[in-house]
Amino acid sequence: MKKYTIVIIAFLFSVLCLNVFAQTKSYPFEVLKTGKGKQAIIFIPGFASSGEVWNETKAAFEKDFICYTLTMAGFAGVKPQPDSSFENWKTGIADYIKDNKIEKPIVIGHSMGGGLALALASDYPDLIGKIVVVDALPCLAALSDTSFKSKENNDCSATVNQMTSMNETQFYDMQKQMMPRLLQDSSKLETVVSWSVKSDRTTFGQMYCDFSNTDLRNRIAQIKCPSLILLESYFINLKPAIDEQYKNLKTADFKYATKGLHFIMYDDTAWYLEQLKQFLKSK
Template identity: 35%
Template sequence: MKSILIAIAVVFQVATALGQTPSIQVEKSGKGTPVIYLPGFGCPGRIWKETAAFLGKGYSAHFVTYAGFDGTAAIDTPWYSAVRDGLVDYIKSQKLKKVHLVGHSMGGNLATDLAALLPDRVTKVVLVDAIPCMREVMMPGVKAQQIQYISPYNKQLLEMQAEPFKKMAAGMSANMTQSKEKADSITSWMLKADRKVYVFGYTDLLKLDLRPVLPSVKAPVLILAAGFPNREVIEKNYIKQYEALSNKEILIADKSRHFIMFDEFEWMARNIQQYFSK
């Protein structure tokens, strides 16, 4: 029997100018309702393949990998807006309608942006451990204009040698999942990333605040949040950050760290499956 997921690799040319580096690469499989899978920062689109397989037939899966990650060619700053605009162009050029979006972390930010920009095309949204303004949580009181691309910290990251960068990446990865094996995978993706995209792309995310666009999101939104280490604090943050989003449901994965697809996969996948079937 043929596999449900018969992959067809497609590189989408975002820019109209011939030969310009695309901001996204998309791998498509299956037939049915289009589901665009958006990974977190630094991660490849294939991180979502197990989820797509769990959902089964009836869906056309579009696995997105961003420029500068997983061996794809890098693009210049501003990086986040170029990726977002590339996704808008992709949805329109492929004539996709009744689109479902599934995004983890930064992928959730992109899903929020797309739902706000394309309310006539996006019908369902799943946000996996994604908040509209991570700066507010990580750096309370700091304004976007205070965060600069050219800074001592960014300079340090750009010039950091391979071994100390690997050590830093491994330390970050260990805090993102309960699984040592999966943490090693996250580290390998971080090391594979184009260094400038990694540094300046993350600066884009620190400057990002999508709370003003939330009222423009018309599709129902399922928010799956990681409850580790403190469910009460995390739930309060999510309720506050998504206050302006009218049609939403927030569920908490109590034992999961940031990568819910690694720590509580079946819980996450079943909730997405139930939500899509409504």
């Protein structure tokens, strides 16, 4: 009897440890779960953006899909975490999918979030069902520097120091001047700027530097799932360079917006939603 008692105690202890682990495990983002349906969508916002950037998109799909909307740690008021990096964030999202047993989710990412979608589908090709990349490239730096090569152990301290040395007024003014180059819809301007201003400056500088050093051009050859690439209207002028960047992604379907800038979901909403609807309902 004593032997069975020891076995039962050991079993209960292991269950307790698993429960504690489940409760304490953290991920490099906050997540909001909404909607209903058999298929899941994971929304990843872009650099320094809140998950709220997907509010209008979610409204169109929540009746048919379970939606997991992320806001990355340190961005838009979410508490920062140590060791922020593009690769750590990619791994954290993959862990969340596996830990929560999300079956073949559709991953939709904007800007840096689009880069994370590409990296997830590249490094975990059997984990992801489909991806939608909203205005992102496998290697943004190579668009202006065709000889670009990613640096190992890239030192981001100078960029972090530059961002953290600004006072609040200087940082706000910088974002206010930059954002009209990315967003045509002036009604959303203050909202998007506020997300940057609420972001942790160290995370802001670290991730800006790290993502600028990211090159996925070779890795995307591993992607097996259907991939919709939505690009801003201006990029049609750079189509040969963009085709070259994406040449290893054999599952890509490219669509260029009819108007607007980087925030396609705001600047060309009707066109953007129609592309998503067609892609999501396709086999």
